[in-house]
Amino acid sequence: MVHASRAGSLRDVRIATGWVLFVYITTHLANHALGLLGLGAMEAGRRMFLALWRNPVGALALYGSLTVHLGLALGALYQRRHLRMPVAEAAQLLLGLAIPVLLASHVIGTHLASQAYGVVDSYTRMMIGFWSRPDAAIRQALLLLIAWTHGCVGLHFWLRHRRWYRSAAPAIAGFGLLLPLLALLGFLEAMRDIGELVRRPGWVQAALANANELGREPRQALSALGDGVLAAYAAAVGLTLLARRMRNLHERRYNSIAVTYPGGRRVAAPRGYSVLEVSRFAGISHPSVCGGRGRCTTCRVRVVRGQAQLPPPSAAELAVLKRIRASADVRLACQLRPTCDVSVVPVLPGGVAAHDALAELEEFAGQELEICVLFADLRAFTRVSERKLPYDIVYFLNRYFESMSCAVEQAGGIANQFTGDGVMALFGVKSGVAQGCRDALNAAGAMLRAVASLSVEFAGELDAPLRMGIGVHSGWAVVGRMGRETDKYLTAVGDTVHVASRLQDLTRRYGCPLIVSQSAAAHARLDVAHLARREIAVRNRNDPVAIHVVGNTERLVFSGA
Ligand code: FES
Secondary structure, eight states: OOOHHHHHHHHHHHHHHHHHHHHHHHHHHHHHHGGGGOHHHHHHHHHHHHHHHSSHHHHHHHHHHHHHHHHHHHHHHHHOSOOOOOHHHHHHHHHHHHHHHHHHHHHIIIIIHHHHHOOOOOHHHHHHHHHHOHHHHHHHHHHHHHHHHHHHHHHHHHHTTSTTHHHHHHHHHHHHHHHHHHHHHHHHHHHHHHHHHTTSTTHHHHHHHHTTOOOHHHHHHHHHHHHHHHHHHHHHHHHHHHHHHHHHHHHHHHSEEEEEOTTSOEEEEEBTBOHHHHHHHTTOOOOOTTSSSSSSOTTOEEEEESGGGSOOOOHHHHHHHHHTTOOTTEEOTTTOOOSSOEEEEESSOOOSOHHHHHHHHHHTTTEEEEEEEEEEEETTHHHHHHTSOHHHHHHHHHHHHHHHHHHHHHTTOEEEEEETTEEEEEEOTTTOHHHHHHHHHHHHHHHHHHHHHHHHHTGGGOSSOOOEEEEEEEEEEEEEEEEETTEEEEEEESHHHHHHHHHHHHHHHHTOSEEEEHHHHHHHTBOOTTSEEEEEOOTTOSSOEEEEEESOGGGOOBTTO
């Protein structure tokens, strides 16, 4: 098992070496694209390309990165406890593994031939070869496209959680499509030039002589070397797969643990698996909005047996658990690697198959959006419900939730969670945070009016009019889809959600219907001159949160409205 900090350093090395290779491919494609200006421009570009990559530093960076990147890929393949993975991840792995197969003969026929035999591996020489062997030309084009796609997908995986990425993605995607297209067109244009040149009598012979083209023996030697490299590579991949297979068999036989799920299902898995990996391994639904990165807490489980023997949470896991005020028996399934048999109960509902959760990542999960979150709760409703028949409560709550959903949706929000008599709603997911904050404050007013109407409607059943407390806060949150296949809903997780919930709690203390954070008020351009301002401490936050206490939502005024 790879320790978390070591895994982090290896990931950094993989990213750094990946960047070197990506820059190399970019410059290579750019050099091909010069073919659009003619073979001469391509050759001139090649001189700059070689100056960059065939000096001792450039060559070391290039081949060192290639070797390390490949080694890390095989290491990661070995580390994988199972090969179930999302399609995009599988495609990325296969593309990466295909690159050395196509690359070996190209490197040997160009750089090595140049170093060992003084061959001038110019575009002209290469193109003459491609002219006589179109299959080699197709293979070369395929190599560049595979390497480029692999690099672009890797870049996407790396950048997709950055806040700026969503807005920059169209420009990046445009570049990702344009460069290989120009390279292919340049390549074809140069082939057209060569097609004319090879018709001139004696031109090919002269060009090859100028390039110090290889004789039969060196060619055979390099070809044998290429075969050897391919065989060694195939052996390395094969041995990696064999080693992980043997490791898995050994672990399953001598070193396995069992995780028991609600309902008594017991899954034996090799020691070293995280609980989330065990769930995926066994095909058990387990929410994991952030894809197992320890950021969203949706995978959390309550450990009901074996807790005392478990390794303690890492500092990072502990910080996340503290943030949500989790009790001591709650752990993140993606971080917890049991060393003994345990029984766990996932805290959030199952029904989201592991592959679904990961597929959703592509669309929503892990997207950090600046949004507005609203929490609402009925005051003293428990007392009301204690004196009612369950049927009456269900009827009332259905009416209540219907009214709240209506108020939220008409204001432009998404009412996404109903727990007990509480409501959570998101605003600005599509329209942006400023509009979202204004919509949330309008929704708060509509919800309070709806509650007043319900009080009238149910006056005969209630001792006193219903009262509601609402908290509104804006900030960054991870937004994702959750729920069962047929009943998915959009939700958000993160500090912003906890603060909004806390503000709703505080309406009790301040005896008001609404508390809005200063950030949400500023985004909404709410006139706060007449509102009381406070600063409150929120657990696990260093800085206080500035809030405004709203006594009457009918008097809210927005500037610019
Ligand atoms: S999947 Fe475990 S914290 Fe997100």
